[in-house]
Amino acid sequence: MNQISLTPQLKFSKIVHGYWRLAEWNLSNQELLKLIQQTQELGITTFDHADIYGNYSCEKLFGDALALKPSLRQNIQIVTKCGIKLATDKFPTRSINSYDYSYHHIISTVESSLNNFKTDYIDVLLLHRPSPFFNPEEVAKAFNELKQHGKVLNFGVSNFTPQQFEMLSSYVEMPLVTNQVEISPYCLEHFDNGNIDYFLNKRIKPMAWSPLAGGKLIKPTTEKEHRIVKTLKEIATELEVENIDTVIYAWLLAHPSQIIPVVGSRHIERIKNAMNALKITMSTEQWLKIYIASVGKNLP
Amino acid sequence: MNQISLTPQLKFSKIVHGYWRLAEWNLSNQELLKLIQQTQELGITTFDHADIYGNYSCEKLFGDALALKPSLRQNIQIVTKCGIKLATDKFPTRSINSYDYSYHHIISTVESSLNNFKTDYIDVLLLHRPSPFFNPEEVAKAFNELKQHGKVLNFGVSNFTPQQFEMLSSYVEMPLVTNQVEISPYCLEHFDNGNIDYFLNKRIKPMAWSPLAGGKLIKPTTEKEHRIVKTLKEIATELEVENIDTVIYAWLLAHPSQIIPVVGSRHIERIKNAMNALKITMSTEQWLKIYIASVGKNLP
Amino acid sequence: MNQISLTPQLKFSKIVHGYWRLAEWNLSNQELLKLIQQTQELGITTFDHADIYGNYSCEKLFGDALALKPSLRQNIQIVTKCGIKLATDKFPTRSINSYDYSYHHIISTVESSLNNFKTDYIDVLLLHRPSPFFNPEEVAKAFNELKQHGKVLNFGVSNFTPQQFEMLSSYVEMPLVTNQVEISPYCLEHFDNGNIDYFLNKRIKPMAWSPLAGGKLIKPTTEKEHRIVKTLKEIATELEVENIDTVIYAWLLAHPSQIIPVVGSRHIERIKNAMNALKITMSTEQWLKIYIASVGKNLP
Numbered sequence: 001m002n003q004i005s006l007t008p009q010l011k012f013s014k015i016v017h018g019y020w021r022l023a024e025w026n027l028s029n030q031e032l033l034k035l036i037q038q039t040q041e042l043g044i045t046t047f048d049h050a051d052i053y054g055n056y057s058c059e060k061l062f063g064d065a066l067a068l069k070p071s072l073r074q075n076i077q078i079v080t081k082c083g084i085k086l087a088t089d090k091f092p093t094r095s096i097n098s099y100d101y102s103y104h105h106i107i108s109t110v111e112s113s114l115n116n117f118k119t120d121y122i123d124v125l126l127l128h129r130p131s132p133f134f135n136p137e138e139v140a141k142a143f144n145e146l147k148q149h150g151k152v153l154n155f156g157v158s159n160f161t162p163q164q165f166e167m168l169s170s171y172v173e174m175p176l177v178t179n180q181v182e183i184s185p186y187c188l189e190h191f192d193n194g195n196i197d198y199f200l201n202k203r204i205k206p207m208a209w210s211p212l213a214g215g216k217l218i219k220p221t222t223e224k225e226h227r228i229v230k231t232l233k234e235i236a237t238e239l240e241v242e243n244i245d246t247v248i249y250a251w252l253l254a255h256p257s258q259i260i261p262v263v264g265s266r267h268i269e270r271i272k273n274a275m276n277a278l279k280i281t282m283s284t285e286q287w288l289k290i291y292i293a294s295v296g297k298n299l300p
Numbered sequence: 301m302n303q304i305s306l307t308p309q310l311k312f313s314k315i316v317h318g319y320w321r322l323a324e325w326n327l328s329n330q331e332l333l334k335l336i337q338q339t340q341e342l343g344i345t346t347f348d349h350a351d352i353y354g355n356y357s358c359e360k361l362f363g364d365a366l367a368l369k370p371s372l373r374q375n376i377q378i379v380t381k382c383g384i385k386l387a388t389d390k391f392p393t394r395s396i397n398s399y400d401y402s403y404h405h406i407i408s409t410v411e412s413s414l415n416n417f418k419t420d421y422i423d424v425l426l427l428h429r430p431s432p433f434f435n436p437e438e439v440a441k442a443f444n445e446l447k448q449h450g451k452v453l454n455f456g457v458s459n460f461t462p463q464q465f466e467m468l469s470s471y472v473e474m475p476l477v478t479n480q481v482e483i484s485p486y487c488l489e490h491f492d493n494g495n496i497d498y499f500l501n502k503r504i505k506p507m508a509w510s511p512l513a514g515g516k517l518i519k520p521t522t523e524k525e526h527r528i529v530k531t532l533k534e535i536a537t538e539l540e541v542e543n544i545d546t547v548i549y550a551w552l553l554a555h556p557s558q559i560i561p562v563v564g565s566r567h568i569e570r571i572k573n574a575m576n577a578l579k580i581t582m583s584t585e586q587w588l589k590i591y592i593a594s595v596g597k598n599l600p
Numbered sequence: 601m602n603q604i605s606l607t608p609q610l611k612f613s614k615i616v617h618g619y620w621r622l623a624e625w626n627l628s629n630q631e632l633l634k635l636i637q638q639t640q641e642l643g644i645t646t647f648d649h650a651d652i653y654g655n656y657s658c659e660k661l662f663g664d665a666l667a668l669k670p671s672l673r674q675n676i677q678i679v680t681k682c683g684i685k686l687a688t689d690k691f692p693t694r695s696i697n698s699y700d701y702s703y704h705h706i707i708s709t710v711e712s713s714l715n716n717f718k719t720d721y722i723d724v725l726l727l728h729r730p731s732p733f734f735n736p737e738e739v740a741k742a743f744n745e746l747k748q749h750g751k752v753l754n755f756g757v758s759n760f761t762p763q764q765f766e767m768l769s770s771y772v773e774m775p776l777v778t779n780q781v782e783i784s785p786y787c788l789e790h791f792d793n794g795n796i797d798y799f800l801n802k803r804i805k806p807m808a809w810s811p812l813a814g815g816k817l818i819k820p821t822t823e824k825e826h827r828i829v830k831t832l833k834e835i836a837t838e839l840e841v842e843n844i845d846t847v848i849y850a851w852l853l854a855h856p857s858q859i860i861p862v863v864g865s866r867h868i869e870r871i872k873n874a875m876n877a878l879k880i881t882m883s884t885e886q887w888l889k890i891y892i893a894s895v896g897k898n899l900p
Contacts, residue, residue, distance in 0.1 A: 095589075098585050100584055132496070132588070133555065133588055134556060161494065163462070194763035256737070284702065285694070299698065400884055431899075433855065433887045466797075
């Protein structure tokens with residue numbers, strides 16, 4: 001099965017398609033619908049968004065495509081995020097990019113997201129980034145109301161530390177179902193800051209953004225990038241895999257914390273490369289070789 | 301109301317007056333009594349001390365002034381600290397500044413503080429700094445005895461990490477009511493080390509020492525200091541506030557962790573500036589602008 | 601008494617003898633048996649090993665000596681470790697040093713250790729180092745089986761952070777009895793990373809490897825090493841102790857977390873120096889002076 005359970009009621013596809021760059025893809029509604037259906041045929045049912053993606057435009061583009069075939073909705077999971085306030089042309093009164101986790105901002109962002117997606121509910125709402133100014137009581141009040149009204153079914157966070165996750169958990173009544181953080185062979189930050197240990201401890205399955213390190217591992221330039229890519233190619237040969245992105249996704253999927261990669265490509269071939277990783281069994285030694293190549297020194 | 305509850309039984313004024321520099325102020329007992337009464341008229345009822353302040357002299361100066369009007373005692377809260385041993389002329393056998401959290405040192409320090417203050421009880425006793433040599437069983441024994449004898453009503457710590465707070469909490473029978481740490485627009489250390497998250501998680505209201513960063517934000521010299529002060533001045537204009545110290549206190553008071561600033565000035569005007577902050581509502585964007593000015597780069 | 605309880609059923613000698621370098625000592629079975637008996641006469645009953653020590657040879661050397669006097673077994677505690685896979689001549693198919701905490705590797709390593717020691721049980725099995733690729737469910741399965749079959753009586757870890765210790769604890773049914781980490785006046789890492797606080801919090805008695813910092817404090821070369829040794833010599837004079845290694849062990853033994861030093865010397869005189877530390881009472885000020893000498897600046 002290509003599904004993974006985050007709670008007894010919530011299942012994701014093991015690979016998630018991310019729409020961070022949807023606005024740049026310049027797809028017609030029909031073309032986007034086709035892409036959604038193609039990814040579905042590959043087994044992807046979960047789609048990652050945020051209110052701010054594409055200068056607040058991506059949610060609506062997705063919703064417009066979805067409106068062409070409303071029956072799709074019941075078979076997919078929509079993840080979106082709130083809390084960042086961008087100072088763009090759309091909000092000329094804002095002088096800086098800031099965060100807002102007030103009750104009113106969370107509620108009004110979700111209303112807007114529901115409108116954009118033309119749906120009655122969000123499957124998972126994530127707080128986009130931790131803020132030094134954060135009132136967990138307001139967040140809890142907003143979550144409770146959104147849950148009671150059926151507007152959001154599940155809640156989680158993104159880019160939180162274990163301390164922040166633990167803190168918010170102590171205020172909200174529902175479990176936080178995931179923490180979407182940056183994980184890739186290039187970015188090992190969450191192995192170092194205790195987050196991976198925390199995920200294992202609390203049985204939280206993390207989502208991984210930038211699994212290809214924003215292209216750094218596809219077009220390496222620095223010594224570190226070349227070192228990682230060289231090892232990825234060696235492992236690709238050992239595994240008889242054509243593309244190193246498949247090796248990268250296999251590396252993420254092999255980890256015992258059950259990482260859920262968010263694939264950001266518009267190209268169905270790249271998404272297939274990701275899905276192919278589900279068929280691969282990587283050995284612990286191969287996994288550690290990639291880790292060591294990133295760190296740049298042997299294990300102690 | 302200008303009060304804040306640390307426990308159901310323990311209330312502080314929202315601004316605390318700190319007597320770190322009392323010995324330098326060269327006040328007669330009568331002058332000090334007048335200052336105490338003036339701060340009381342402003343709404344301040346909580347006074348922060350430590351055994352070591354003024355080379356072990358400040359507690360007694362305060363006690364001498366208090367003795368002129370003993371009825372004051374029942375309307376104020378005395379906070380003091382123990383655990384640091386200074387190698388000064390008062391203790392010629394000590395060769396270095398060190399820490400001592402032994403049962404005997406805690407008990408004897410409190411006896412001395414009670415004598416200095418000429419009072420029967422300390423409202424809150426804080427352990428002044430964490431020590432790498434720290435026996436929590438001895439601390440718990442001392443706390444229990446001081447509590448039972450009514451000599452100390454509440455206990456807390458200062459400058460502890462979450463790990464140290466959690467550790468000591470696992471030994472003592474009573475809740476630790478606060479952690480007094482350095483917080484200011486200049487010093488964001490406790491936003492970075494997990495302490496602020498921990499305070500929110502455990503519903504601990506922190507006290508903030510050096511809220512003006514030891515004068516750095518009143519007389520800026522470095523680029524960072526000038527950057528912060530520039531932003532403070534902009535926000536002062538927006539809030540129609542005269543003094544940037546009022547903005548600084550408003551920044552501390554606005555935070556959801558309910559920070560209790562310790563004001564260290566002898567000048568009643570400066571203390572009024574702090575109290576004025578209680579009337580100000582700072583927006584989240586204003587709060588974050590000050591934070592960003594300190595960090596020196598935009599939020600991620 | 602020279603014993604220390606790790607659990608109600610598990611007692612160690614307060615000083616442990618470590619066999620990291622046993623293979624280099626070139627002892628005959630008879631000579632090693634004599635050394636074991638001499639250390640026993642000094643009060644040492646606990647012996648620290650790892651599968652990999654001496655390129656996988658030390659366990660068997662110890663077992664061969666033990667076989668000369670099987671009655672010794674019931675009076676000693678054997679600690680050994682698993683999880684590191686060395687790429688040595690003994691394992692020509694391994695291309696890198698790696699870690700393996702799979703069920704099968706743990707089980708087969710313990711079977712091999714039991715054969716090497718010619719014993720029916722290991723007193724304490726430690727996971728040698730934390731791994732970024734770590735499946736706690738497999739570890740728990742292996743621990744349960746080894747415990748049920750009586751092959752390992754107690755389990756612990758080595759070089760784990762608090763987060764890793766907490767994580768593994770949430771999977772295994774038995775308590776983890778210790779965390780063996782590097783602690784010495786030279787290496788204060790675990791005072792800084794929260795581990796010492798965690799040990800006190802959870803009542804875990806740590807074992808300390810490299811208590812003499814791998815000889816750095818016996819033959820100092822750097823400024824830091826000379827600074828520490830100078831202070832150790834001053835304290836040795838104050839305590840009327842001949843050797844600074846005795847002062848180092850006294851420093852470890854004095855700490856409230858009840859550190860259990862692992863002595864790695866083959867020379868009975870050096871082991872006596874360690875045991876002599878059990879008779880010494882170091883003052884808190886002396887303890888902190890050594891700490892300060894290592895940090896290189898006064899306490900805050």
